[in-house]
Amino acid sequence: MKNTVLISRIKRQKFHKDTFDNISEERKKRILDVSIKEFAEKGYNAANINAIAQKAEISIGSLYSYFASKEDLFLTIVDVGFQLIEEVLNNINIIDEDMFSKLEKLFRTTREYAIKYPEMNQIYLDLTTQGLSTLANRLSTKLESITVEFYNNIINEAKIKGIIRTDINKELTSFLIDNMLTMYQFSFSSDYYRDRMKIFLGSKYDIEDDALLNEIIMFIKRALN
Numbered sequence: 001m002k003n004t005v006l007i008s009r010i011k012r013q014k015f016h017k018d019t020f021d022n023i024s025e026e027r028k029k030r031i032l033d034v035s036i037k038e039f040a041e042k043g044y045n046a047a048n049i050n051a052i053a054q055k056a057e058i059s060i061g062s063l064y065s066y067f068a069s070k071e072d073l074f075l076t077i078v079d080v081g082f083q084l085i086e087e088v089l090n091n092i093n094i095i096d097e098d099m100f101s102k103l104e105k106l107f108r109t110t111r112e113y114a115i116k117y118p119e120m121n122q123i124y125l126d127l128t129t130q131g132l133s134t135l136a137n138r139l140s141t142k143l144e145s146i147t148v149e150f151y152n153n154i155i156n157e158a159k160i161k162g163i164i165r166t167d168i169n170k171e172l173t174s175f176l177i178d179n180m181l182t183m184y185q186f187s188f189s190s191d192y193y194r195d196r197m198k199i200f201l202g203s204k205y206d207i208e209d210d211a212l213l214n215e216i217i218m219f220i221k222r223a224l225n
Contacts, residue, residue: 015067015138016072016073017066020066020067027058031058031066035052035056035073035074035077036119038052039074039119039126040118040119040120040123043126044070044074044126044132049073052073075139077120078123078135079139081117081120081124082139085113085146088109089147089150092106092150093150093153098158099155100221102154103177103217103220104217106150106181107181107213108213110185111188121186121188122189124185124186125189147178151173151177164225173224180216180220184207184216194207
């Protein structure tokens with residue numbers, strides 16, 4: 001029987017103005033694509049709102065008619081990314097597989113996402129810095145609140161089915177697994193995290209190889225059985 005428990009959708013704050021909802025999808029996509037590239041390449045502080053408008057082929061007045069500030073434009077991009085991640089986690093959560101198969105799918109999907117959307121991955125990395133903490137605090141739903149519920153669901157299910165020990169600390173397990181996933185994800189965008197991985201693992205593993213992913217899942221499995 002399939003597990004049909006979905007991650008709950010917490011109401012998000014809308015960072016863009018209503019006018020942005022009324023423009024064409026092509027125009028929305030162009031504005032967001034240009035903005036993502038600008039923020040990823042230059043970082044939030046150095047990103048230029050005038051350059052974004054020019055590259056998106058709209059006036060600066062039009063851009064401010066869609067977003068009250070550069071901060072709101074940035075948070076709109078981040079929140080769109082969070083919605084995509086939420087959809088991914090829901091899709092994994094409903095499949096009829098055990099906890100470790102779901103975790104493998106999560107790590108694999110994270111790898112695919114980081115490779116396919118390197119600029120969004122860079123923006124997520126930048127958002128974790130202390131300098132952008134005030135922006136992160138404005139998000140009504142943070143990534144952590146989405147992933148915590150995902151981990152809690154699969155750990156509880158695994159305990160009930162006898163897949164893992166019943167004395168496992170759910171909260172600590174969720175925290176440690178998510179830390180592993182975060183380091184894995186950021187290794188695709190950050191030279192620091194990539195070099196750090198090489199220091200610990202040497203040349204035995206490549207970040208894009210299945211061998212590394214399989215070893216991570218096996219480590220988690222042995223720790224919980």
